Amino acid sequence: MAKWGMVIDLDKCSACQACVVACQAENNIPNSNPESAAKGRNIHWLEMIPFIEEEYPNTQMKLVPRPCMHCEHPPCIKVCPVGATQISSEGIVGQINARCIGCRYCTAACPYTVKSFNWFKPQWAKGMERALNPDVTVRYNGVVEKCTFCHHRLQKAKDKARYEGRELGPDDYIPACVQTCPSEAMYFGDLDNPKSKVAILARSRRAFQLLEDLGTHPKVIYLNEGV
Amino acid sequence: MRQNLFKTIFFTLVCIFFIGEGAGATEQPIQYNHYKHTQELELECSMCHQGVKDKVRATIPSVEVCIECHSEPVTDSPEEEKIREFYSKGEEIPWQRLFRVPEHVFFSHRRHVTVAGIECENCHGDMAKRTKPPSKAPMKISMNKCLACHRKLQAKTDCVSCHR
Amino acid sequence: MDLSKAFEHDEKILLKPIQEANRNFYITVGLLSLIVGWGFYAYFQQFQNGLGVTGLNRPVYWGFYITNFVFFIGISHAGTLISAILRIAQAEWRRAITRSAEVITVMVILFGVASILMDLGRPDRIINIIKFGRFQSPLLWDVTSITIYLTGSTVYLYLPLIPDIAIMRDKTKKRKWLYTVLALGWEGTPKQWHRLELAISVMAILVIPVAVSVHTVVSFVFAMTVQPMWHSAIFGPYFVVGAIYSGIAALIVAMALIRWVYKLDDYLKDIHFTNLGILLFVFTLLWTYFTFAEYLTTFYGAEPTHMAVFWSKFNGEYKYEFWGMVVCCLVIPGIILSNRKLRTIKGSVFASLAITVGMWLERFIIVVPTLANPRLPYERGVYHPTWVELSLLAGCFAFFILLYVLFTKFFPIVSIWEIAEGRKHAVAEVAGRVKTYLPDTYGEMHGVVVSGQEEKTILKDIQQ
């Protein structure tokens, strides 16, 4: 069984945020506005996070694109009282927002703060709903949502592959962020297949994970900057 | 006195229940006879529901599909005439959908019908044998039913396999 | 014959609040209802528009509601636990206070549960907890545990009420049908008494582990995550101690109010306040010990993510709340309760009020700063409650007080039969019990029978 994972090469990443916008466009994430932004309520499944280290003049800024880590041991899943967030046998941590009761325990338990909550009913300005992706649900008021590695693409890819009577190829399924990444800093694939590009890169000595010591075993692996 | 109160409440609830149910009944624009088409004429389901085998969605036939056979009267049923009426007006027949999975469910017909070889009856009940359009889906589709079958056939039961 | 007169007197005094209602009562109820109504309006706003009307945000996903939840569940330990412990310990001074304590428990749990409901983004889907409940989630432990506790406490409140309800059925004219139904055909036969006492003692024993579990489980909601300053092993006992601490404080305040409003000075005496005051002081020290242990561990470990939370409490965004908590929970009660001269009714009520506020702040300080300082970099410390949250806080408190007030109008807030029982049997029983504590007396050793009168004298000597 495949274990889907992502490798992000920070050395190649130019922090252009194409992935961030691609994610918004692909997954029907509602627009933010000045009010929601001021209150810290913007929804981003994928965000560019600045880690600023050291003081002037030795300032170092590390810019890290941060999707859901799709942990192998996700802290969010253990705490959900209704099973609205679960990990699939292929390692994708999904959010079933039709079942979610909006208690926000998972958001509070996630050490990476990747989950978002719909504080209001998501709104689209008149006419803008035409840009909605027909493959992805529009969420409701009061539920939690999160990065799903664009698993609707997996559903479609698998459907197509099965129908055509073949195995899922390595390029059949990639999330929107990886597809758009201009500097090709993001890789996506099967971590369980030792020959896959991601698996090879994940063994690199530059590889690290966010908050590794928590034992969450993220399936998003970063490659550090530098030689 | 108190007994009456309980009776009232009970009655009200029953009323609401039925009103609610009544609203769900669907009236089709044409009294389509599935039995005649599928059993007597032995037509394939996919002849009209053209997506069944190779598309994600089965699709409800458009008027062009009907008119292929019914451009000239085949029977003396007054219902048949309606097809040509719609066609001549250039309108689609306003069929009402009975089977509907919620928006957050990904369901592919080709995967179930072609790849897994599931019979139509498993989900659609005796639809093919109905002589009149039913007012409700002959079989209710629920997640439990999906799961029961998936477990039986040892198919995936991951939430994200179907939910999007 | 003295006794029966005393009984009559007791009944007259204790039933008075039920039979009479003056203008002040209606004003109070009216005012409280207004606040409650406002609270309902606020909730309606939230229900209709979504949780966005609150000040919550990302990453501070939990705020006032969860604070209130923890706080109210904490207060609920006032009643059942204390009364059960006192009952089991056969502390005779309990008789006048158990009822008021148990009522607090039942009423306040309702608001604990309500706070959780208010916090839900989709309250209409609450049934999912039953349909799809997963026992892996600490939140479901909470649901289970609180439900059991609520049921247990209600039964535990109801059982000792039965004889009193029977008295009201027999003595009052108002709402006779209600009391008839509720009295469950109580006749006061020895068999019934025997069964009642058995039931009460069984419940008293059962309820203690449930009560402890409830707050332990509440703490688990936080401790089971890996978040800085939540992921702590002592959170269970820490929360239980805090709960009892705030519970006793709430009880003292409630008792003082009852005593003042219904003029029950003869029933709720100084000794009750003194005893509870001493108990409160013990818990002040216990709470301080736990708090110290908790913060020292964090400080000494000095993990950066933990320290971010630590400093935001000590010296950052939440310093006023933190130091307010220290003043309210440690300094004020410490000074007042450790000093015999200050440990008067007024003093202990003041200390209790401070503790109530302080413990609310403590809950806030546990919930919010951790969320406001996540492990990954974020814009930090931005949580300001809106009018909706404040209204709902006020509404909850008002509703709680309202229910409490109404309870006192329907049922005697001091147990009539327990007082009577105390008058009838307790003195002798205690004397007998005390005797068993002592080394065998000369008389017994030598087969001399001590008369009842002599026994009393001995007892007096001992007491002095």
Added chain:
Amino acid sequence: MSNIRRRDFLKILTGASSFGLAYSYGLFPNIVEGKTLAKQMADASLRPPEEKWVSSLCQQCSGGCGILVRVYGDRAVKIDGNPLHPINRGKVCARGQSGLQYLYDPDRIKGPMLRVGERGSGNWKQISWDEALVSAGEKLKELRKQGKPNSVVMLTGSQDKLAQDVSERFMAAYGSPNLVHCGSDHAATGMVPAINMMQGWEAGVVYDIEASSLIVSFNSAFLETPWSPVQTFQAFGKFRRGQDDVRGKLIQIEPRLSVTGAKADTWVPIRPGTEGVLALGIASMLVLERNYDEDFMANRTFGFEDWTDKKGVLHPGFKTMLIQEYPISRVVRETGVPRDTIISISRDLARHQPALVIGNDADGVGNQGIYNRMAIHALNALIGSIQKTGGVLSRARTPDLSFLAPFKPDAVAAAGLSRPRVDGAGKDVYSLARNVPARLAERIQKKQPYPVEALLLNGANPLFNSHDPEQFLLAIKRLPTIISFSSFMDETTQYADLILPDSTYLEKWQLSSAHTLKGNPVVSIGQPVIDPVYDTRDSAEVLMSLAQTMDKSVAGAFPTAKSQDLIKSSMKTLHKAGKGTSFGAPLEELWTKLLERSGWKVRSHEQFEKFLMDVQGQGGWWDPVYYQWEWKRVLGTPSGKFEFYSLAASKYIRSLKSMEKDVFLEKTTEMTHLDKTDTACMPHGDPGVLKGNESVYNLELNPYSIPILSGLSHTNQAWLQDITGFHVYQNWHTWVEINPETAHKAGVHNGDKVWVESLQGKIVAKVRIYDGVMPDVINLPVGLGHKTGGRWTEGIGENVLQILQYKKEPFTGEIRFTRCRARLIKATA
């Protein structure tokens, strides 16, 4: 009794059922699941709509990326890159992704509109296209009849090649010389004039980032405001990890730690505006340590060593100047960069080959003048990176794309065209300039050289981005006619009399000509992806239909009014050129070069129809063959060499009248050993303007473009507004980046609102304490502060350009905004 009971019963029944109904009919609209949207999608599922991917062209900036748009029924639902396109190879940047928000923007102008009431009052009447075209046509015809077609001025902004060419042809046929390109005053040309001075090549250069092993970037946020974002990012990825065993090293020299700085290996903070001095300091180190490319100096450069002109006057060489004027001590003092850093950068440049020195980007707020840029570019020559793989490559010529045969203007037009331009470009002091939009306001007001009667706004918005919007407003307020083609109610369009809204790029045909970072020419075709969302029309087609209503000679210039036809004929011209191929078709570079050298024309497609089909379907044409050593083309200077001493500049200065010359030289920086005329022809440190009382205005203001919004013609896109200042957690508002030390001195805290005041004015900004800025310098982002234009841009932030100082560039008369002195005042309430 029974009566009462019945009534009770009815009451309860009505009450309960009405609640039930109310609930289901949406008394609680927000708790009932997103019905309308869900329904929209479900309805489509009865018979799911056709789904297809349509290739088109991204026009969010001028980078020229090819896109594929997912079209679901009649809706465009996703934009992705066209994998065959040689510029972006299947990738798109954030701006490109956000194109759908541009297309479906609810605040677009939804149909032609006629002003009713006062100018600028915002009262409009919706009219039909027929009425609108008649109304516009009448006015233009009238002016032509009066014999003053030259009184019509058209301002163009960032447009695709098709629209631009149609505009030019229209103006020529109509008879007005006044087609003024004014994308924005500051974003004009970047490095081009400097490179033109030194290399004599106008088409500009590209930086071969991907093959380079060291990049030294001078205040050039090339990862944020690049020339062509996607290919720059792609090249950056390859620069870092794409080469065998080499990891490209990036040194970023800039006053603020930008995103590029954050991605760099070394960030060198420098005093704003002194980049040129540092570049010369590094150059002088290279010279002193003899680390420069001696071969290249000897064979391909002019003015490195001292030289004597025809008259026998001795001129100092670049080498002499460096040693005399830029000793390291001076450089350290002026730039604030430590001595060791300067030495190590110069040795890095010598050690790493190929290396690349990048100057200011095209869309910066222009901290640097032409001399600084020349100084920076001179480094490329010193290390021999001119026209070298991994160095600076000049853009190859794009073949002729003209779509229509040349035409002959009639008498009226010829007379009009012979008049001088309103902005005076191409004459006198502005002889080297093509457009001088900065002079428009003044000249229109003074009615020089003749009064302007009509203004056509075709993609330009001078009321937002010119250096003095107030003057501009005064100038245009009294104009008799203003016609706007804008699709948005921007600041200038507000004052129009007639709006003929343009379609967005996803709704019309376009053509773009761009270059890869290896210098190959690329021509992309954009086709309409969906029918226009609103009642808008392609402005090129509108111009053509306007032309057709006029005199025969004007109408004759446009035999068609369809953009698609023009593209077809344009492709025919391209096909005739017999070079290159459609995207995706293989072409062997070496073999082709061999054939071409022996005079063959290598056509990938013999048949035009097949060519057209492929080019349209795949998204465009390109020529993968690049000739690297065409020195004649690359070095088009009078000397035919790379000029450290610009002979063109010298010629220009000599051509000036003595008064003008004095004025010109007065602005030139004073040097100790160098004569002023010589200085004006050579790269040197140009500190720029820095006015203001130092004791009052105690801070230096360093403006920069917001990466995500730079190059956008329109900023009403919530997705982009949302991620503007992510490095300081700020969006939807103008922020000011302050060093913690400075903030402490000024007594301001994170999130405070402050006034930032300069001599020019003041704006409100939110304080963001940031360790990536020098003490006593504050950074202000440019790009926000629109007054109109839609809900996600109107009143969001402040227009920082308002408080900046500006300077006219020598030679071209361009306006460039510069840093200035400023101070912070706490805003109370």
